Amino acid sequence: xxxxxxxxxxxxxxxxxxxSLVLHTTDNGVSWITLNRPEAMNAVTWDQRERVIALLAxxxxxxxxxxxxxxxxxxxxxxxxxLRGAPSTGDRVPGDVARTIxxxxxxLIAAVLDCEKPVIAAVNGTAAGIGAHLxxxxxxxxxxxxxxxxxxxxxxxxxxxxxxAYLLPRLIGPQRTKELMFFGDSLTAAEAEHLxxxxxxxxxEELAATARAWAQRLADGPTRAIAHxxxxxxxxxxxxxxxxxxxEAMAQEINMTTQDANEGVASFVERRTPKYRGL
Numbered sequence: 001x002x003x004x005x006x007x008x009x010x011x012x013x014x015x016x017x018x019x020s021l022v023l024h025t026t027d028n029g030v031s032w033i034t035l036n037r038p039e040a041m042n043a044v045t046w047d048q049r050e051r052v053i054a055l056l057a058x059x060x061x062x063x064x065x066x067x068x069x070x071x072x073x074x075x076x077x078x079x080x081x082x083l084r085g086a087p088s089t090g091d092r093v094p095g096d097v098a099r100t101i102x103x104x105x106x107x108l109i110a111a112v113l114d115c116e117k118p119v120i121a122a123v124n125g126t127a128a129g130i131g132a133h134l135x136x137x138x139x140x141x142x143x144x145x146x147x148x149x150x151x152x153x154x155x156x157x158x159x160x161x162x163x164x165a166y167l168l169p170r171l172i173g174p175q176r177t178k179e180l181m182f183f184g185d186s187l188t189a190a191e192a193e194h195l196x197x198x199x200x201x202x203x204x205e206e207l208a209a210t211a212r213a214w215a216q217r218l219a220d221g222p223t224r225a226i227a228h229x230x231x232x233x234x235x236x237x238x239x240x241x242x243x244x245x246x247x248e249a250m251a252q253e254i255n256m257t258t259q260d261a262n263e264g265v266a267s268f269v270e271r272r273t274p275k276y277r278g279l
Contacts, residue, residue: 022051023073029066029219029278030212031059031117038074041126043082044134049104053111060116066278067218068115069211070138071122078131080152081105081162105130105162112137113234116227118218122211123189123198128152130162137167139230140214141198143189144207149197154184170237172196222260223278228252 023034033055035042044052052070059065072078081104112119112134121138128150135141135149143149151168153160160181168177172195180187189201202210218226228251236244255261259279267274 018047018051021045022048022055024055026065028216029064030215031055031062031065031068033068033070035072035078038072038076040082041076041079042072042074042131043076043079044108044130045082046104049081049108053108056111056115056119060114063278065117066221066223067215068117068119069122069215070112070119070134071208071211072124075125075146076131077121077123077125077127077147078134079126080129080131101161105133109133109137109163109167116230117223118226118230120211120215120218122207123147123149124204124207126150129160133160133162133164133167136171136197137163142200142202142207142211142214143192143198144204145189145201146204147189147192147201149187149189149192151180151184154181168197219278220276222258222264222274222276224258224260225255225264228255 021036023032023036025032033052035044035048035052037043037045037048056068059068108130118140119138121135121141123135123141123143125144125146126148127135128148129152132149132151135143151160151164153164164181165177168180176195187195187197189198192198193201200210232244232248232251235247239247260274260276263276264274
């Protein structure tokens with residue numbers, strides 16, 4: 001991964017070892033969350049997952065944060081789940097696996113989908129299993145040319161989890177989803193872009209700079225309007241037209257009470273560039 005905000009942004013020193021496994025900085029209104037287990041291709045541990053969920057929740061609650069970038073170090077974005085660090089529960093009984101998925105991988109994906117700030121995935125390398133789903137859950141996905149996406153579950157005799165069977169059909173339809181999940185073939189970044197799984201492929205050395213530029217555009221935008229837009233688009237996939245139209249009207253009603261909406265209208269009337277504050 002090229003130089004990232006960790007190189008330049010101010011940060012608070014911490015003695016918590018987990019802070020070295022999930023790097024975090026806030027830079028010009030952008031929360032950068034970086035998985036940092038390059039030796040394990042960033043296979044995400046239980047502790048890392050909880051840290052990412054907490055950081056996404058904090059981003060939602062912090063008015064100073066106006067966009068999020070999720071990325072990683074090394075050659076892998078996220079090679080899937082590493083359950084070796086999960087708390088021991090003794091002998092497994094019926095229901096344990098479903099509970100683990102519900103409280104683990106599904107919570108992680110939901111944290112991205114429910115984050116009130118726009119989330120960009122900057123995929124620097126292989127994204128497999130839950131790692132691929134973590135990327136696909138993001139609002140915008142940038143990928144380095146060397147990145148790969150793999151629905152790896154079938155290779156292990158497993159059912160896709162972490163929201164895969166929910167996310168992929170909504171992005172590329174059921175037929176393409178089945179092809180990826182039945183065969184488990186590796187997709188190049190270019191192939192993923194062609195299918196519509198990601199937004200943009202960039203040269204590896206330009207990934208960090210492109211992610212920074214996109215995130216800054218979002219951070220400079222009308223934060224609450226973007227949050228409402230995210231919610232409307234996500235909810236539309238499960239809504240009938242009447243429900244979607246009602247939600248749209250109510251979102252606009254609420255948004256018109258924000259300072260940014262008033263600034264946007266005023267700047268149009270006054271023929272000047274708006275200055276949004278995220279309020």
